[in-house]
Amino acid sequence: MSSVSMPSATAGLEPGFRGVICASFGPTGDTAGHDTGGQPRHDLRFESATPESLAALRSVLGNSHVGVRLVLAGPAADIRAAAAVAADCGLLDSEVTLLGNEVGARVIYCPHCHTTTIMQGAGSEVECQGCAITLAVTDHFSRRMSAYLGYSAYAEEAS
């Protein structure tokens, strides 16, 4: 039975898996160093975010327990595509961790809407993809959120 082209992404995955799914994309995408806090983990490795790999990811998420966590590593474009699939599968932003590894790419956490935005290049400001405010980027990296903390660069209305 070698005609099956679907990667067996769900192989070894128990139905109702409850833990951390670590999906990495590309030759450098690597979630191995991610600390799952002692929770069981299921590793996936894809060349890139092709329709096939995204379908495999979707099936894994579909077989997992509600509340499963997802860690994505790799080029920003790939992990953004995968994050969109995760959102489509009902995962909350807080359940998905993005580990961008492109040179200069950083993940910025918005304290206002709790969305993470991938920032390319070496700028000091980025528009939050969640609430569209301009975030100033700090050098403070939160290991818990795997993101740099941002703050509102233009707090025009103090609340």
Ligand SMILES: [Zn+2]
């Ligand atoms: Zn925001």
